[in-house]
Amino acid sequence: MTLAVPPSTPGSPSELPGDPAVEQAVDRLRGEYAGRIRPQLVVRVVRDCRRDLGGSPVGAMPELVERLARVRLGRHIA
Amino acid sequence: MGYVDVSAVRHTLSDGRVLLDDVNFRVGEGARAALVGENGAGKTTLLRIIAGDLVPEAGSIARTGGLGVMRQFIGSVRDDTTVQRLLVDLSPPAVRAAWDAVEAAELALMETDDEPAQMAYADALAQWGDAGGYDVEVTWDTVTVAALGVPYDRCKYRSLSTLSGGEQKRLALEALLRGPDQVLLLDEPDNYLDVPGKRWLEERLLETRKTVLFISHDRELLARVADRVITVEGGTAWVHGGGFASYHEARSSRHERMAELRRRWDEEHDRLVELVRTLQQQAKNSPAMASKYSAMQTRLAKFEAAGPPPDRPEEQKVAMRLRGGRTGVRAVMAEQLELTGLMQPFDAELWFGDRVGVLGANGAGKSHFLRLLAGRDVAHTGSWRLGARVVPGFFAQTHAHPEWQERTPVDLLWHGEPGRPGVDRGRAMAALRRYGLTDQADQPFRTLSGGQQARFQILLLELGGATLLLLDEPTDNLDVLSAEALEEALAAFEGTVLAVTHDRWFARSFDRFLVFGADGRVYESAEPVFDEARVARAR
Numbered sequence: 369m370t371l372a373v374p375p376s377t378p379g380s381p382s383e384l385p386g387d388p389a390v391e392q393a394v395d396r397l398r399g400e401y402a403g404r405i406r407p408q409l410v411v412r413v414v415r416d417c418r419r420d421l422g423g424s425p426v427g428a429m430p431e432l433v434e435r436l437a438r439v440r441l442g443r444h445i446a
Numbered sequence: 447m448g449y450v451d452v453s454a455v456r457h458t459l460s461d462g463r464v465l466l467d468d469v470n471f472r473v474g475e476g477a478r479a480a481l482v483g484e485n486g487a488g489k490t491t492l493l494r495i496i497a498g499d500l501v502p503e504a505g506s507i508a509r510t511g512g513l514g515v516m517r518q519f520i521g522s523v524r525d526d527t528t529v530q531r532l533l534v535d536l537s538p539p540a541v542r543a544a545w546d547a548v549e550a551a552e553l554a555l556m557e558t559d560d561e562p563a564q565m566a567y568a569d570a571l572a573q574w575g576d577a578g579g580y581d582v583e584v585t586w587d588t589v590t591v592a593a594l595g596v597p598y599d600r601c602k603y604r605s606l607s608t609l610s611g612g613e614q615k616r617l618a619l620e621a622l623l624r625g626p627d628q629v630l631l632l633d634e635p636d637n638y639l640d641v642p643g644k645r646w647l648e649e650r651l652l653e654t655r656k657t658v659l660f661i662s663h664d665r666e667l668l669a670r671v672a673d674r675v676i677t678v679e680g681g682t683a684w685v686h687g688g689g690f691a692s693y694h695e696a697r698s699s700r701h702e703r704m705a706e707l708r709r710r711w712d713e714e715h716d717r718l719v720e721l722v723r724t725l726q727q728q729a730k731n732s733p734a735m736a737s738k739y740s741a742m743q744t745r746l747a748k749f750e751a752a753g754p755p756p757d758r759p760e761e762q763k764v765a766m767r768l769r770g771g772r773t774g775v776r777a778v779m780a781e782q783l784e785l786t787g788l789m790q791p792f793d794a795e796l797w798f799g800d801r802v803g804v805l806g807a808n809g810a811g812k813s814h815f816l817r818l819l820a821g822r823d824v825a826h827t828g829s830w831r832l833g834a835r836v837v838p839g840f841f842a843q844t845h846a847h848p849e850w851q852e853r854t855p856v857d858l859l860w861h862g863e864p865g866r867p868g869v870d871r872g873r874a875m876a877a878l879r880r881y882g883l884t885d886q887a888d889q890p891f892r893t894l895s896g897g898q899q900a901r902f903q904i905l906l907l908e909l910g911g912a913t914l915l916l917l918d919e920p921t922d923n924l925d926v927l928s929a930e931a932l933e934e935a936l937a938a939f940e941g942t943v944l945a946v947t948h949d950r951w952f953a954r955s956f957d958r959f960l961v962f963g964a965d966g967r968v969y970e971s972a973e974p975v976f977d978e979a980r981v982a983r984a985r
Binding site: 420423439 | 560561565567568569571574575580
């Protein structure tokens with residue numbers, strides 16, 4: 369287990385403009401689910417995941433968002 | 447800053463014996479208190495009570511400032527505990543709990559990668575952050591670099607069993623001294639540390655502003671670091687408010703005072719008993735004396751109910767009688783001696799009555815040199831011989847006698863060995879009594895404590911009639927009182943003494959020193975030399 373990421377910033381907004389956690393996840397997942405899920409839905413799911421994970425450590429956020437979004441998008445396909 | 451307050455603590459052993467009773471002391475903010483006492487007196491038990499591992503039968507412990515505990519076993523961990531686990535275990539409870547929650551969430555995620563498991567993992571990470579976990583990891587990195595010379599990420603999964611005892615101790619001490627806990631309980635922190643390591647520990651304990659309560663048998667460490675000494679003896683504890691330098695005098699004075707108070711109580715008791723007897727006789731003949739007799743009976747009953755003051759603690763019964771005997775003037779001669787692969791050839795000459803300390807780097811061949819002189823099979827070149835009437839007696843480190851493990855002290859004494867005639871049970875028991883080993887007479891050797899095994903080995907030297915004592919770290923497991931008894935016995939010994947030691951206090955009692963250097967050079971020194979580095983070997 370490697371937890372060496374900076375702590376979350378208390379009071380940070382749930383979705384920052386240009387939030388790298390959202391942008392990175394959207395970029396990867398849009399490509400991965402191309403043709404199966406509409407890009408707009410990918411963006412919405414990722415943003416929802418980012419909001420639901422608010423309060424988690426910032427450094428861990430990209431991984432947490434992407435993993436959770438993958439589970440939720442998987443449900444849409446099924 | 448923090449403190450520990452121990453109040454009226456009582457602890458009873460499983461066999462019903464009261465080990466500690468009415469223990470009261472306070473270790474105030476920033477104090478460096480040493481906890482001393484003979485082997486088995488209850489020091490570690492008391493530390494475990496303060497740490498919360500044991501619940502006292504009576505009394506209470508109050509403390510503030512967060513408690514960091516280094517247990518005695520650190521230094522001898524041989525299981526698969528990792529560096530990471532040790533560092534977690536030494537962390538404050540909130541960090542430990544957060545870490546365990548993250549681990550549990552990770553395991554759950556490996557089993558089922560669904561949304562609840564992911565949310566639980568994210569929650570555990572958030573709690574880890576809230577508990578200061580990320581800052582703690584930065585500290586752990588500093589700790590591993592300081593103790594092991596490698597970053598945390600490169601050694602966190604390393605098993606402690608791959609580290610030396612000294613490295614394990616150093617790692618734990620760095621973690622506790624740099625950690626947030628303001629009160630540290632250290633059970634023999636100097637064990638397994640070489641002399642430079644002990645000096646490092648002394649400096650760190652002197653500069654820390656934390657409150658420290660530590661157990662140690664190292665008199666040099668006690669003298670340099672402790673600003674008060676708490677002694678566990680006679681089933682209770684008392685505090686000497688000064689350092690170790692004035693401790694012996696304070697202890698003697700206390701014992702004399704206790705003996706005097708007890709003597710006065712006994713005298714007063716005898717006087718009252720006699721008075722009651724006299725008045726009883728008089729009351730038979732004179733009704734007027736009956737009321738006096740009754741009053742005196744009441745007074746005696748009250749006096750006895752209040753009980754006597756505690757008697758002075760029984761002194762540890764260690765009376766070592768290393769006699770020795772006259773030998774040739776030259777006791778040991780070595781010419782161009784080299785223990786194969788360990789050192790450069792060297793000459794040495796020891797004279798009858800010499801007290802020579804053997805010092806130097808770990809792995810430089812000091813113990814092998816002693817074993818060679820003891821007549822053991824050690825590969826070497828060059829020549830050596832013992833002088834006329836020189837009979838070597840060898841004290842090995844306590845783990846060096848696998849053949850004794852299942853045998854009892856009485857059995858070992860009864861059978862004897864070449865050069866040491868066997869003795870009957872009566873004589874064996876008398877000898878064991880002088881070494882404070884009566885209760886262990888019929889126990890297998892392996893069940894004896896390190897200190898008891900060491901004392902038994904010294905007894906064998908006494909019975910063997912040695913005139914040249916070859917001692918390999920004899921004070922390593924001895925409590926302070928036993929170490930002093932050994933020093934007294936060596937002072938009275940008529941013969942030659944050669945001792946390997948890392949005990950700086952003990953080393954000061956020697957006349958000169960043979961130093962085994964890390965570069966393979968063996969040289970003589972009039973002063974003790976403790977700076978030789980460890981011998982580098984390919985691993």
